[in-house]
Amino acid sequence: MCGITGVMIAGDGQVDQASLRHMTNLIAHRGPDDDGFFFGAGVAFGHRRLSIIDAEGGHQPMFSPDERVVLTYNGEIYNFQQLRRELENLGHRFKTSSDTEVLLTSYLEWGADCVNRFRGMFAFAVWDTRTQELFLARDRLGIKPLYYSTLPDGTFIFASELKSLVAYPGIRKKLRIDALEDYMALGYVPDPKSILDGFDKLPPAHTLTVNKVTGQQRMRAYWNLDVVTPAVGDEQPGELIERLEEAVKLRMIADVPLGSFLSGGIDSSTVVGLMSRNNPDPIETCAIGSDDPLFDESGHAQLVSDHFGTHHRLRLASARDGELIDTMAEVYDEPFADMSALPTYRVCALAREKVKVALSGDGGDELFAGYRRYRFHMMEEELRSRVPLAIRRPIFGALGAIYPKLDRAPQFLRAKSTFEALARTSAEAYCQSVSKTPDSVRLRLYTQKMHNRLFGYHPHDRFKKLAAEVHGAHPLSVVQYIDFKTYLPGDILTKVDRASMAHSLEVRVPLLDHKFVEWGLRLDPESRIRDGVGKAVFKDAVRGILPDAIIDRPKKGFDIPMASWLRAELAPELAKLQQSERLLDLGVFDRKALGKLVDEHLTEKRDHHTSLWSLIMLDKSLERLDVSYS
Template structure:
């Protein structure tokens, strides 16, 4: 795992500043503490930070083809590189290393942009073809590895693995993007292809860019979830699922450094650990964190799997009041990021790095097999939406939602406001409403009237609508799985894991997000993924021989921290001073009266605004660094 960076003369003939390239590359040294490398040509400069995983002795980057005319810097792993090396060698290509990186330059020579169709792995890379004067940038299908880019006013194209790389360049435009607050308080992150900054973008998952001097910057999609033309029978699913997942795990065990697995005690990490145990002769290295408050602790379940498979297990109990890491977290993500589970994710990566350099994770199981409660709720609501015309639903349920209180204090069955709102909407609007950190009316109350006027009717919903248009099916469950895979997965889950792991120079591999496995799983019948109130049904049934039932069928817990209690206790003073800082109040985004009211109501116990206040706290920490 590594970090990449670069400068390309898009609309200028300026000399590449080698000292500047080294400067911006070194701000991401945490991504690759083992080595660094550079390539400078007349029109391009490429930088690389290396975390050595495969071919420790000769895998230094940049890596070239035989005549040095093609050069690449690469972040990620190509798991099928050995078969590609064999194929390309038969076609006359000569390899000088045993690194998976080298396969990229020869695959480009042989197949051009279609080389992406051959790669199985996680990646973001930049390849320079000197003969064609062409810069080729690409990102893996599901967005496991990040890539940011911008164009300066002087005409140079700057890119890097993290935003901080670009922000270290003196010519990069750091003006904030007007719409980013609306998007952040809806999603809890800034969705692709946008960033918090006006002219800085993310390369979308499953996309590439092909640049030559004086060409237009344009992203091109090379992969999408396939149309599920053939659904699998129940018998085939039960037979094939473990076989296919075994293969996905197996190809991720290749490493020249110590390797292990995260073991949270949930379904997905338990499944990965179980299959790893059957694929290697030595005990699996596993790690877990537990919390000193039982309501947030899953470590007993992790220990249960560790004992069953006799893993080399390390477990660490951390304080649920470990909020001193909040400032550190806000700097890791470079832009506002509101997933509170980033804190325990950071801690488990820190623990894992004490013993291994590579860890397999269970990320992706809920997206691929429909394990979220919100997905089950959406299907229940959709059955009612399908029976009642939209105009009647808007009148009936919309009216009820407008008068129903936001009862965060009440038992879950009585918290009906969001459900009533969703029943008055179409499918995409309803799912976006369910997914939102703050619903539309909450955002409107939060924002300053002048900001709402500047938005001119724009809503973060537009991003989800655009993805919904490309959905390959009208199956209601698969539609929202598609939306999760296009927004939530790359924007939240994979961003969280990449930054938390890279902060500790740890590589994380996700077998459940192998694109071949995902394509196959997307054709599983929705009725096999959700049965009654049970999500991930087919997955859990297939896992019964490998994972104990009390783990498979217990209520989903997830990584949680007691933020509501923090904000009424040890963090209440810093909460107020941070959110009501001069930078926040002068930003033009917020209504100061609403901010003060939310803080006071929460601290006094009149309302539970924990989720909104967490978003505001993370946003404020970002704003206070500007």
């Protein structure tokens, strides 16, 4: 795994070498093993390498035999050995055994269409002097990041992380208002936006070609999820395991020590089980537990470890992890409010003590409908399908407005959110269900100036657009599609990439092998949630591989007791938040409303911990980025 940077100057200018080296060194954590630079006529690349395959032969940037094409690349191409054989049959010869050379040669043979042949995770850039074009590409699911910007003078810059781009000389860092609204609602900034105006992320499954002479930019989608085509028929549990095992085995190819995360959940446990039966030695596994028994799942991880005979290590998360708040702002650059980033950061540090590559179980909940919100959404869909929106909106809207919000009441008494959901369209309701800070709280937090600047924009606009792209699909498939386009790359994969790369650890995600995803999403949606049980088809498949106690236990997320932490050990952070001149001087948040939010949480009148954590991380991130409002 690596970090990449690049600059392309419009016209006849030359790239300042010191600037590019500085940009590249800022992401040295992504690749501490080696660095490399290319300085051409108005184009320059920087590279930081984490050596995983062919440590001696994979130096980057890498040049074509005639030196007219140069590559800088972050990722792994898991089918590189198969592609190499195909390219050799076409007459190509190789000097190294690296996947980097296979990627470069694939570009030389197939051009921009090379991405269709890759099975892996990647973000890369190719400078082709023959066409005077810069070619960028990102993997299908968005596992690896790629930021870019076109500056006012026509200079084009790109990098693996935002911190590198904002270090380029003369950058003006202006807050992007609709991205701020997205962040406050969702807890992350969804692709292709960033928190800064004029800086974007290349969307997953897209390429971008920039012509140096004309400045013309061409973006192209080369792949998409298919959730509309009718299901393939009856699912076969044996086939599921066979396909997943192949994906796991591909991701066990490495020239360095390899292990796995093990939370004790069904996904990571299955990955560990399949690794164990394809490796003669015990697998290195690790987990983060909690010193709060209500949040601790380390016993389940130990059960799986004992079952498969792994070498298992455990650390506990505690309120002391709040000391990582400033570190999180540095690691993620953009504001990022997923609280599980704290234990994820810890487990990556723990894994790196023994291995350089770790497999994870990420993606299983999105693929096989494991989240509880999917089940709730489908129950609401039953009612929405029977009553027209024109009737639902006024009736349930009124009920939602008058029904009290009972945070501490039993689940069956907390009907306010259900009423509000039934008053919305399906996509609007799903957006609200995944919101960290609901509409009602954002409405009172924002100043009138902020409301005016939004011009009516709402994060559910993107959800509605995505739902329209798959019109006619099963309602469950629609919201899964939305998650694959928003939550998965924007939250889950961002969380793991930054936390792992901060410790120079490569994380591989077999459940997000694109061939496995394509097959999994073609299964009958009714097999994903059956009799109110999520991930049913997956549980059927792993029965007999995992202990029944792991398969049948209620799902719990990778969570921490943040609500209580903010009332105790982290209460000083709330005091600092109320006095944050940086946050309040933006003109976005109302001082009195913010104070009331803090007071209600501290006095236990309401539970606002997700909103408050979002605000804390926003404050820390904007401080580091030194962002202006206008």
